[in-house]
Amino acid sequence: MPELNPIFRAALEIQSFCERNRWRFCLIGGVAVQRWGEPRLTVDVDLTLLTGFGQEEGFVDRLLREFAGRRPDSREFALQSRVLLLQSSRGIPLDVALGAIPFEERTIERASRYDFGQGCSLTTCSAEDLIVHKCFAGRDKDWMDVDGILIRCKRQLNLSLIREELAPLLALKNAGEDMSKLESKIARFL
8 A cells, every 4th residue: 555645644644633632623725725636736734723712722732742843932932822822743734723713613613624634634713714724815816726726626515604704704814806706706606
């Protein structure tokens, strides 16, 4: 049997740690795109970990005892930016978002396991929540991922849920034009 993809191995490593600690989490980003969209090369593992507000230090400290930080000030950076930059035992970047807002909690509640093969079963966000994450990030590669998810998932998507979750997030960053961009993609691909 061929060796497991290094990204999936790293995802299993951080997922196993979260499960041992009984933490609520889900994988987002490129690993979730492998499930829901057009598979593409990804060089890191993105995970949302539900920490809430005020308890972040305990989560960050436990993670830093298990995984190496990618910055000398990883702890301070995480507590300020809400993203802990780690690496797996084999050096794969792990980006852990310290989740606290209701959307992040609902994303984790809607997450489900998916068998990627070779004994690799990972908990990823839903296709709808992945679209919301990608539209909010709004980089060119994120919009390409949105295209792939729309094409692959087609009419299985709950468009009302996407709109309901995305609108208030875009309003926070005054990016209402991104909702129009999503609507034009929906019209084009669905």
